[in-house]
Amino acid sequence: MRRLAASAAALALGALALTGCGSSGSSQSAGAKPELKVSGGYVPQPAMDDMAAGYFTVTNTGGADDQLTGVTSDVASDVTMHRTQSNAMQEVKSFSVPAQGKLVLSTGGNHLMLMGMRKKPTVGEKVSFVLHFAKSSPITVNVPVEPATYRPKG
Template identity: 35%
Template sequence: MRYPRLTRRGSGGPAAGGPNVRTARLRSRRTAALVAGGAIAATAGIGLVSCGSDGSGGPGLSGTAAEAGPKLTIVDPYIPQPAKDGIAAGYLVVRNDGDTPDRLVAVSSPLAPSAALHETVDNTMAHLDGIEIPAHGRGVLARGAAHIMFTDTASPLRKGDIVDVTLTFEKSGSVTVRVPVLGMADRPGDPGTPTTAVPVVPGGDTVPNTWTTGSAGGVAGHAGGHGG
């Protein structure tokens, strides 16, 4: 009796070219593709978490968003020489070049134990809780309108004196500016009268004033032109 000859390829099992082998290979390739796809998806998920979190569990802020906020400059602060001792008024402009509004909420000075925000309405004065500083706008303290009122001043004020005044803002903190005393009828920008620009730096530091003597035409938002 003759027996059929068996041909073995590899270590045993079905022939490498048989249908069972091809099916196994296809299944192996599909499994590898699924595993690779899952790894890519997992990596993408980690990237999304990194972009959406700053490490504290909350949404992260881009550099631009983090830097957005009020950008205040104190322009032309001044005190006219008072007509009588014991009381004085201060004027200035707060320019906001930032994207966020702010609010002037308090003032203080070694000049007087009482310094407050007031507003003149129909020749009478009313206390103000604050002055709004809109984004890309100005808050104006001027003659005949909102102003700083100093009462019980410690000493008489004369033209040429310099007074330290601290302004406190809701978002930007405090800044101390050096405010010149001008003549009774003088305004910043008049010939021979200084104009001033003081950037507000958060932290309450005293910032040196930038003084310019002459015309106010070169100072945007100066306080001298507001009558009252």
């Protein structure tokens, strides 16, 4: 009986050791969390009164992936997320924010569409966004309204 218990304990320890070495297809460790920071945000002054676009970068320096699952704004009744592929805009429900990576929203690529504008923002004003994530707490950012021709450096 004692030998059976010792064998079972050895098997359990071996299984634990193998579990620690196993690959789940991800480099994320069990206690890893996303660590998010938003930068470079702006809204080009819209040409129309009822719609605008929004851009920013979310950098994740943490050890776990996250997802941007929604955005709200003080100037629009609805904010949707869009992916641009082959010159076609497609609404998406979320964007991935990879561990040790970035989510970039930019002209001609992934972006926000602000619909049902309460007031047309003008150059020099700020627009507030609340970014909602699958794992992380919401992040509020205030971004400047830039001229329609603005293109960020770098």
